[in-house]
Amino acid sequence: MKPTGKLSLRFVSYFIIFYLLIISGFIISLIFFAIFINERVGDNIHTMSSSEIEDNAVKEKGQTIKIADFLVKRAQDNAGQLYLFNDAMDIVDFTGDTCELCDMTDYEIMALKRPGMHTWEMPKYYLLFLPTSLVQSIFNDTLQVISEKKEFPSELLQRVQANNAAIEIYNEHWDRVEVIGERYKKLHKPQLLEETYDIFEQAELKLSTTLEDSSTLVVRMPNPTYKPFEEPFNKAMMIFVSIFFGGHSILLIGVIVLSISISGQFVRPLVYVLSRIERLTQFDYREVSDKKIHHRKTGKLKRKFKLFQPVDESLNHLSERLASNERQIKQAEQLREEWITGLSHDLKTPLSSIYGYSTMLASEDYEWSKEEMRIFANTMREKATYMDLLIQDLTYSYQLKNKAIQLEKVTLALASWLLQFADEQVTIKVYGDVMLEADELLLKRILDNLITNAKKYTPEGTEVIVEAQNTDTCIKLTIVDQGPGIPQDELDTLFDRYYRGTNTTDDATGTGLGLAITKQLIDLHNGTISVSSDTNGTVFVLKFQNE
The missing domain is CATH 1.10.287 (Helix Hairpins)
Incomplete structure (x- = not known):
């Protein structure tokens, strides 16, 4: 977008x-x-229509008919019980712990009138809601005690106290003459006329009746389900x-x-x-991190600045490209200086030898014998050959460093291919069927350099072992010799020498660039080389990734 x-x-x-x-x-x-x-x-059960409960009111489990769980809870919240009747007026199921209607006749049930009763007609069944109240049982027991003119039993008084109820007697002039239990605000006679089917709208539950002496008995208690x-x-x-x-x-x-x-x-x-x-x-290519728009840890743009991410990425790519170009220019200049310095340094000694011997041959003060001239000529030829090899290796190393050498990879079966390096001193061991994708000529030069080096520094009568195996992640080649080992200070720079330095007197046949070129060739194959050495010998390990 x-x-x-x-x-x-x-x-x-x-x-x-x-x-x-x-x-x-x-x-x-x-x-x-x-x-x-x-x-x-509160959820008033009286507001439910027959259509709401018609399909869900009854649960049939085999031969058992049960009232649905949601209706059981609804009846409990409305301080009442539900009774399920069939067409024959038989009680099929009920809610609550006791069945108040089970001992009643059909006539008594039909004659039952209680505020808040409600019925629903369903196919095959009828559902009856019968309000129950704690105040009703207290009222009935109190009326019985008063009618029989007995003392109030302790059990009744405990129930009155437990439910915060009050038993009140009003005379014919509506003066409150007696209170048992909680002492609430005095009632007015019209308040006894209040009646509602919604249990949740009643703050107080009241029952009353007129006694034989024209006084009025009132039993009242707080409504536990009061939810106005x-x-x-x-x-x-x-x-x-x-x-x-x-x-x-x-x-x-x-x-x-x-x-x-x-x-x-x-x-x-x-x-x-x-x-x-x-x-x-100003040639400053460093990546800038602005804490106001970049995350401190990741350095990425914050979410609200994601719109500018393409611009930020373009600037980063431009900075990287300019910085890379500048580094390449500096590296090219440094490489050129190293090449010229190394070349002049390594050519100085053999040129001095050639110049010295040629001066000696040109001298008229002494007549050289044929044998002496032959020795001088051989020395001059060796030095010239060394100079030619040195120039070739330096040029080849320069080409490798600038990636001017192209690989021509083929599949090599190392079990047979490595046999060309076997002789009386070199032993080849290949474990399994090892196949390596590599440039054959360049791989041969790598192994020639390493095996020749190992043979050169291995005492006569000792063995150089070349092993190859296919691990789970790479092809591994190992060259082991039993030489005196390489000092640690030389190990650290073993692959970094681009010229022989001052060490040109030990062997004119070598240019000192073999291991440096070897590492460059391995890098060209995307491989790695490592070396370990002690007084028992030196081990080179080459690893090439499986293609």
Whole structure:
């Protein structure tokens, strides 16, 4: 996507998010409102229609018919019991611990009148809700005690106390003359006329009757299922309004902060880009990390600045390319200086020898014999040959360093191919069927250098072992000799010598570049070489990745 499209998409997404936040705030407010009301307002069983319970009220388990669990809980919350009748008026199931209607006749059940009773007709069955109240049992026992003119039993008084109930006697003038239990505010006679089917709207449960002496018995207690609608509704409305307007206030602050943030998202990156360009003009190619727009740990752009990632990546690539070009120029200059210095240094000694012998031969002060001239000529030829080999190796090393040598890989079966290096001193061991993808001529030069070097520094009568095996990750070649070992200070720079230095007197046939060229050839194959050495000998290990 083009940057202009991304920019347009970014602004559209901001407005969509803003709109979604408004909708989400409104929905969350409604959810809180509904949860608050649901937790504090009772679920009136009388409001259920037959269609609501018709399909789910009865559970059939084999031959057993049961009232559904949700209706059991609904009846318990409404302080009552449910009875399930069939067409023959038989009680099929009921809720609660006791069955109040089980001992009644059909006539007694039909004559039963109790505030809050409700029935629902279903196919094959009828469902009856019968309110039960703790105040009813206390009222019945109290009326019996008063009718029989007995003392109140301790069991009844304990029930009154446990339920915070009150037994009150009002005279014919409606003066409260006696109170047993809790002492509540005096009732007025019209309050006894109050009656409601909604158990949750009654703060207090009351039962009353007129006694023989024209006084009135009242038994009253708090309603444990009291859940009025009006008070929670008012509180829920206050919460709803608070959340709604509070959320919009927060949203307004968020919009202001977002506006400032949006402006920062475009100003800061532009300043950063201009500073990067200024650094490039001053040949400063270091990668810049601005803590305001980059993560401190990863160095990547922060999420809100991802729009400028292509620009940042382009600047990084440009910096890397310019820095790489500058490094290549410096490396080329350094390599040229090393090549010229090494060449002049390594040519100086053999040239001095050639010049000295040629001067001696040209001298007229002494007549040289044929044998002496032959020795001088052989020495001069050896020095010239060494100079030619040195120039060739230096040129080849330069070509390898600049990747001017191309590989022509073929598949080599090392079990048979390595046999060309076997002789009375070199033993070849190949474990399994080892196949290596490599340039045959270059691999031969690698092994020639290493095996010749090992034979050169291995005492006569000792063995050089060349092993090859295919591990899980690579082809591994090992060259082991039993020489005196290589000093540690020379091991550290063993593959870094590009010329022989001053060591040109020990063997004119070698240029001192063999191991350096060997490592370059192995690097060209994407392989590795390592060496370990002690007084018992030296081990070279070559590893080539499986193709």
